[in-house]
Amino acid sequence: MTGLGKDLVGLEPLSADQLRLILDTAEPFKEVSERQIKKVPALRGKTIVNLFFEASTRTRISFEFAEKRLSADTVNVAASGSSVSKGETLVDTAKNLEAMRIDMVVIRHGSSGAASFLGQRIASNVINAGDGKHEHPTQGLLDMLTLRDRFKRLQGLKVAICGDVLHSRVARSNIWGLTKLGAEVGVCGPPPLLPRNIEELGVTILPRIEDAIAWADALNILRLQLERMTAGFIPSLREYNRVFGVTTERLKKAPKDLLILHPGPMNRGVEIDSDVADGEHSVILPQVTNGVAVRMAVLYLLAGGRPGPQQAAGGEEA
Amino acid sequence: MTRPIVIRGGRVIDPSTGGDAVADVMIDDGRIGAVGRNIGSPDGALEIDAAGKVVAPGFIDLHTHLREPGQEDLETVATGASAAVAGGFTAVCAMPNTDPVADNQGVVGFIVRQAQRAGKARVYPIGAISVGQKGQQLAEFGEMVGAGAVAVSDDGKPVMSSHLMRTALEYARVFGIPVADHCEEMTLAQGGAMHEGLVSTRLGLKGIPAAAEEIMVARDIILAELTGGHVHLCHMSTRGSVELIRRAKQKGLRVTAEACPHHFTLTHEACEGYDTNAKMNPPLREAADREAVRQGLRDGTIDVIATDHAPHHYDAKEREFDDAPNGIIGLETALGLAVSELVESGLLTLPELVLRMSTLPARLFHLPGGTLATGAPGDIVVFDPAAEWEVRPERFSSKSRNTPFAGRRLRGRAEVTIVGGEVVYQRT
Numbered sequence: 001m002t003g004l005g006k007d008l009v010g011l012e013p014l015s016a017d018q019l020r021l022i023l024d025t026a027e028p029f030k031e032v033s034e035r036q037i038k039k040v041p042a043l044r045g046k047t048i049v050n051l052f053f054e055a056s057t058r059t060r061i062s063f064e065f066a067e068k069r070l071s072a073d074t075v076n077v078a079a080s081g082s083s084v085s086k087g088e089t090l091v092d093t094a095k096n097l098e099a100m101r102i103d104m105v106v107i108r109h110g111s112s113g114a115a116s117f118l119g120q121r122i123a124s125n126v127i128n129a130g131d132g133k134h135e136h137p138t139q140g141l142l143d144m145l146t147l148r149d150r151f152k153r154l155q156g157l158k159v160a161i162c163g164d165v166l167h168s169r170v171a172r173s174n175i176w177g178l179t180k181l182g183a184e185v186g187v188c189g190p191p192p193l194l195p196r197n198i199e200e201l202g203v204t205i206l207p208r209i210e211d212a213i214a215w216a217d218a219l220n221i222l223r224l225q226l227e228r229m230t231a232g233f234i235p236s237l238r239e240y241n242r243v244f245g246v247t248t249e250r251l252k253k254a255p256k257d258l259l260i261l262h263p264g265p266m267n268r269g270v271e272i273d274s275d276v277a278d279g280e281h282s283v284i285l286p287q288v289t290n291g292v293a294v295r296m297a298v299l300y301l302l303a304g305g306r307p308g309p310q311q312a313a314g315g316e317e318a
Numbered sequence: 319m320t321r322p323i324v325i326r327g328g329r330v331i332d333p334s335t336g337g338d339a340v341a342d343v344m345i346d347d348g349r350i351g352a353v354g355r356n357i358g359s360p361d362g363a364l365e366i367d368a369a370g371k372v373v374a375p376g377f378i379d380l381h382t383h384l385r386e387p388g389q390e391d392l393e394t395v396a397t398g399a400s401a402a403v404a405g406g407f408t409a410v411c412a413m414p415n416t417d418p419v420a421d422n423q424g425v426v427g428f429i430v431r432q433a434q435r436a437g438k439a440r441v442y443p444i445g446a447i448s449v450g451q452k453g454q455q456l457a458e459f460g461e462m463v464g465a466g467a468v469a470v471s472d473d474g475k476p477v478m479s480s481h482l483m484r485t486a487l488e489y490a491r492v493f494g495i496p497v498a499d500h501c502e503e504m505t506l507a508q509g510g511a512m513h514e515g516l517v518s519t520r521l522g523l524k525g526i527p528a529a530a531e532e533i534m535v536a537r538d539i540i541l542a543e544l545t546g547g548h549v550h551l552c553h554m555s556t557r558g559s560v561e562l563i564r565r566a567k568q569k570g571l572r573v574t575a576e577a578c579p580h581h582f583t584l585t586h587e588a589c590e591g592y593d594t595n596a597k598m599n600p601p602l603r604e605a606a607d608r609e610a611v612r613q614g615l616r617d618g619t620i621d622v623i624a625t626d627h628a629p630h631h632y633d634a635k636e637r638e639f640d641d642a643p644n645g646i647i648g649l650e651t652a653l654g655l656a657v658s659e660l661v662e663s664g665l666l667t668l669p670e671l672v673l674r675m676s677t678l679p680a681r682l683f684h685l686p687g688g689t690l691a692t693g694a695p696g697d698i699v700v701f702d703p704a705a706e707w708e709v710r711p712e713r714f715s716s717k718s719r720n721t722p723f724a725g726r727r728l729r730g731r732a733e734v735t736i737v738g739g740e741v742v743y744q745r746t
Contacts, residue, residue: 038437089637111638112522113592132640134522196525197516221624 004301007119007126010135011176019181023145025297025305026290032069032291042300043072048104049097050076052129053090056108058131058264058288059139063106066295072104090114091121098122100215104302107131123153125302133167138298139263140173142291146180146283147218150259150292155182160212161203162246163222163271166194166233170263174220175201183318188212189243192233213251218259223245224271237270247273257281264288319695322346322360325700328368332375332702333673333688343373345696348739353690364741366734370699374672375688376408376697376735378679379649380469380498380576381552381624384410384441386432387425388417390473393629393717394523395429398649399438401627401716402538403743405649406732408697409440409680409687410627413473414451421446421457423465423674430466438742440697442468442685444498445488451475456485463493466501468683469550474644478504480537487547492719496548496574496683500532502557502600505552511640513586513601520591523639526601535559539566542573551575553626555600564619574682577611579648579655584608588722594635594642595722598628601685616621622679623671625652630674631719640733647716651723657703657730668703 003021004014011019032040048067048115052060060076067074079093094105104125107115112132119126130136144154151157159178165171165187176186179202187198188206199205206212224240234240241247251258260272260282268274277284323345323386330353331342337353344351346360359365384398393401402410412429414420420429423590426443433441445462448457450473459470470490477499486497507530512518514525539562542549554560556574566573580598585605588596596602614620628645635642656675660666666674676699680688687697709726711719735743738742 006353066593091634091636111640113639117592117638132522133524172520172522195519196514196527197519200516 006302007115008137008298008302009116009119009126009128010138011137011173011180012135014180016180019144019177022141022265022294022297022301023148025301026145026293029293029296030290033289036222038069039071040069041068041071042305043067043303046103046303047101048072048074049091049102049107050074051079051097051105052072052077053079053109054130056129059108062288062291063129065292066122066299069292070296070299072299090118091194094118094122100123104299117266127298127302130169132169134169135173136169137173138295139170139297140177140308142287143174143220143261143263144177144292145290145294146261146287147259148282149286151217154178157183158186158215158217159183159220160186160206160216160218161189161220162188162212163244164224164228165189165198165222166195167225167228168191168222171222171223176201179227186212186215190234193228209246209250210253210288213254213258216258217256218261219246220261221272223263224267241270245271245273246276248275248279251276259283263285320348322351322363323366323736323739323741324359324363325366325368325373325558325680325698326374328371328700330373330690331669331672333669333677334375334691338669343690343698345698345736345739348696350690350692350694350696352692366700368727371702371733372668373698373700375676375690376699376737377406377653377675378408378627378685378687379407379627379652380550380622380679380683380696382410382412382416382627382649383629383645384412384429384497385629386416387428392631394435395432395722396440397715397717398627399433399436399441400647401714402439403735403737404513404715405651406438406650406653406701406733406735407439408699408735409442409685410649411442411444411468411683413444413471414446415473415475419446419451420444421449421451423458423461426462426465426467430436435691437606439737442466442683444469444471446470447472447477447497448482453477453482456482456489456497459493459495463495467495468685469496469498471500471552474500476500476502476504476534478709480541483538484541484545487541487545487549491545491547493682497549498550498552499534499538500552501531501538503530503533506530506533509596512589513603514583515586515604515607517586517589527601528558528607531556531600532562535562539571539573541570542566545723546572548572552612553578553581553600553624554611554620555581555607557607560610560614560619563614567619568625574621575619576622577615577620578624578626579652579659580614580646582608583612583655583659584722592723594637594639594693595646595720597639597642597644598626598646599644612660612665615660621674621682623652623656623674624679625649629716632719635720646721647714647718650714650716650719651709651728653701653732654707654728654730655723658728660701687706696736698736699732701730701732702733703730705729707731
């Protein structure tokens, strides 16, 4: 009994205990990546397919490192465009892979629900590496791990998610994960980029970036896609930076130092200024480091690894 | 020469006369011969025992997709007509979104002939408003009416041009036909996969706001007033739409409306788990919208119940929610849902149900039927409002299986369906 179930499609279905289990399991895995020989045998003999229907650099590489450091055998499938444009349906693609006797699928897909769709139709474990605008659970977990590292707690912590919440799977996973562990979550962005009824998820709407800065302990700053401008959601990137950009000047007015997170890739000078991204309170690179540990924990737990993970991280590859 | 039929001892409901009493109904030579107590049996008559059941004019669906010509793997006129009679419908109106589009007398006439060959339900084609449903040039209403069309609609391709809608309403007056509109403001709805609300936010799906429907409902009402034409508003799904129609009717405008069983039964929560059988357009809305639709049916703001029967192949629905097609089949579940959701809850009486499923649909689109008056077509449904049954899509007469109601227990089911004095369906 792993305690996580078969798949990880989002943080919404997880309990607080399950979230803590993943974060706690990630702790000893951090150390594996600091070793001379970055490998433990936990997933030896397991076959994992990284099925990426959308371009991704950081997430795909992070998963691949996590898999390799656990000694799994991995195959990357980069399907450009959707399965539909390829002519094969998603379910056919997955069933063909499964016929080759794989153990896990890590899927990134442009359609919300693609990961749970797959999970319901194949016996292998399915891990959501981002589905449309739905969830990106491992990103949410690595953000939580990074916050917990710095603040030593999540309970009562105030985290403002800033930017294009409407189109963001990162925002949704953060909202679920953080609120379940007792953090307070605020969202801040231009109203056309805030989804309908978002406050019913238990978050506070912070109308202006100044409000977010005055309120929060940490800012999680979302990437603003260039196409939001042509689609008529915002007037221009320049104005976005003027009104919603996180700048040193604005941060100076904060009552306390704010921790700065960003899931990447950044648009420097749009949602975040370079001196903030590179500043002393930025944990953008520690987020990336934690990403590998969190993904190792998820893979390990879904593969049936036991909690109490000292066993997992113990012992180098002989 | 068909055999006469005598249906004995049923509760005979005829909203066209206000009749509601236990009686016999005799059908002879394809027409209603007599309604009364202890009718004598003509020579060679087929006797049908309807004790404990309701005998009513057959249901008429103003909104059906039969997929023929063009997508015969999903449904044909014959299989759709079989599904209709299995659901107690004696007539259906076929939407023009076929391939080729029913925008000319050739396609309209073809559908009429296919229905005659099938010999089940009557099928009345609805012609397109615009050539190819492209929203530009008016289709030839006169020729289509000559070939059998009873209304015009661009169906799922909303008439975005107010000028086109205006001219359609004006021109349709020449033929006395309604213009049926799928109300959807496309710039608001573009790319939407479900209702915009809490569930779409949670699922990360692009939402279609209620305003997308209501803006076009308001526009159509204004154009009905401008033109004096008859606008029929398809599948109303929002509280705001019901409110707009209520006010239009108070003003005495020629505005009529329909609602679908799924909109008075389900809410957007049915999309949880990305169930593509809950994907339709207009989308399933919120509880307050569902309640407004129910109240609209109760007080007559919404005139009729229509199915929006939309067959799709199972593997078209077996995919990502964004990519799955809209729509569900409805002919074989409409009666059960209407009885279970509207009659059992006390919103509608059985005569009111028959009014909204038979008499008013006939009246709105000027169709024969909807009445048991002597000499009217012998189109009759005998249904058991108390029969409980489980929705088993594999037993449907439709070619398609796409329904969110599989496994649901319903009350109310057709026992015998008679079209033109012939038994075309008998439950086995």
